Amino acid sequence: MRIAIPRELQPGENRVPVTPDVAKKLVRMGAELLVEASMGVGAGFTDAEYTEAGATIVADRKELFSSADLLLRLNKPSVDEIELMQRGCIHISYLDPFNERELIDAFKAAGVTSISMEMIPRTTRSQKMDALSSQANLAGYVMVMKAANHLPRIFPMMMTPAGTLKPANVFVIGAGVAGLQAIATAKRLGAKVTAFDTRPVVAEQVQSLGAKFLEIDLGETGETAGGYAKELTPEQVEIQRQAQKDIIAKSDVVITTAQVFGRKPPVLVTQDMIEGMQPGSVIVDMAAETGGNVEGSRPGDVVEWCGVTIIGTGNWASEVARDASQMYSSNLFNLVEDNWCEEKKAFEVNFEDDILPGCIITHDGEVTNETIKNIMEGEAQS
């Protein structure tokens, strides 16, 4: 089977989908591996390292797409790229399938099997393939480092002959994978950390990291089978906002990580709350690129409002591209290995598997994913 790794073209993307280590493993499994020239540069890997791993370097990007049996990637493709692929080709990447109708239609028309890394379920067996979690984990770390670099104060308490510096107050909204890592990193640095999540079940995890869990009585809330927070009613969002207002005013750093699977994230920090903060304070909006938890955050940018710095950088994991590539690459490899047929030396699309079918969006000219199919049919009717 001919596996191809094109270079990522998205601006600001330094991660690579396959590291030389993983390349070596794929070759050892019997794959013919084609790597686009300079593919690894963003994360500091040279073409020579891939050649040494047994891959062939290809300069012609179009040839790479048209000759591949399996494409391993990070970001979603363009429609033009899909049109270059062979019928029956398999394309694995992030896909954002809830929003990318046009791409899904293109995959369908091209007869390409598209597999979405976002759809890897959160089960014990699939953890090793769960790229959303591996990248969110790194994002949690990066957001704290960004905040520390913009804050005109230090995180730890410091007792000196010239007096004591108080520890920074950090408030983390959302205690999923990214939020928990942000809490852990801020605690490590010596900050005083408080966190909130609409799922009371995570209070214990927050506390076990040494942070305080903010109790807000929202009435009935819960989490999905996938471990995401269920969407709140407008009334519940308002109660949450009011309860957080005080603590936000007293915080040096606020980090928001509230996401709802497949939907626009809720706005949790409004302008009046930002205006209540001390000048020099910092807000990190993890969701800035998908709509934002913070009013006034600008995707991919750092802005100031009333002396408060609002960081909306996005693609957080790409800031630690070397480690992020190792993790993502490992996730991809585990998925490929799990579906590899040793005899045929090929990735087998098996609809009987317990993980794979839920991640397949299109196959053989059809949208096979039930959730996506239902949404698309619903839209077509309305």
Place this chain on the structure above:
Amino acid sequence: MRIAIPRELQPGENRVPVTPDVAKKLVRMGAELLVEASMGVGAGFTDAEYTEAGATIVADRKELFSSADLLLRLNKPSVDEIELMQRGCIHISYLDPFNERELIDAFKAAGVTSISMEMIPRTTRSQKMDALSSQANLAGYVMVMKAANHLPRIFPMMMTPAGTLKPANVFVIGAGVAGLQAIATAKRLGAKVTAFDTRPVVAEQVQSLGAKFLEIDLGETGETAGGYAKELTPEQVEIQRQAQKDIIAKSDVVITTAQVFGRKPPVLVTQDMIEGMQPGSVIVDMAAETGGNVEGSRPGDVVEWCGVTIIGTGNWASEVARDASQMYSSNLFNLVEDNWCEEKKAFEVNFEDDILPGCIITHDGEVTNETIKNIMEGEAQS
């Protein structure tokens, strides 16, 4: 006594010499306090806060200089500013007296008493006034944060279902106040830290922070009475370089903090060592602005050499201006309080004091500091 606080004009300087808290204390001691308009802006303090503390806001900078009995500042003045001051006026700030002959001559000619914050001795009683140490402490923290923000890896070890990320290797050269804080901060973040210092006496302090002390046999070394490393012979510097070469090649981050009191810092990381590092590695040169420990570092800037990022930002403490201002301001206040005559409600220049005389560079038209006088006379004769 009329105390004046002019605004700092040095580019990139966000710290302020006097915070509103300290302003209040000075007023309570009986000082008449004049603050230049917008003086506190860089560190997030408003004119209103100073007015509330009992200070008067002055818009005319020249008037401020010419009417002051005592000037409290961070950075050295310009010759023009010195010429505005009254005879008998006292000026306290960093002065860099080993290099600023022109300023010393101007102070002498103007009959101003110039007090250098760098000359505060490192004794138990003067610790509370020791601004070099308080700011170096913060610099140690900032340098690690800067490195973390440029490194394409995370500092801590991370064990995940997709494999283990190894901790970053950090090498710190020089274990003075800044070096020790850099070690502590990097350890906090979970890095594997090794450190070296020419003074074997600090090995225990390094180890007590959980870092490894690199043993290099340099023959006879030592420290000055002030706690600084003694300058090495060229042969010793070469031995140190060779011994460090290996560990630098294996490090993700190298932080250099080697300074010799009153002299140019030694070059410890040479280009061939940088070329031996992995692409993506980061070097922080604390001394970039005073000559540099690292070949190719650019003062006030971040540059890349063979894929290695070299950070020479300088004025590190200004990055955490709020905390740095609190510390510096407290150092200044302790010095003023220590020399305050309650009856006269004035700063008294007492040459019988155990701390003050060593910090006075000029007084009543003379260079009174013995060390500086000897250097200047030596230069005049040669």
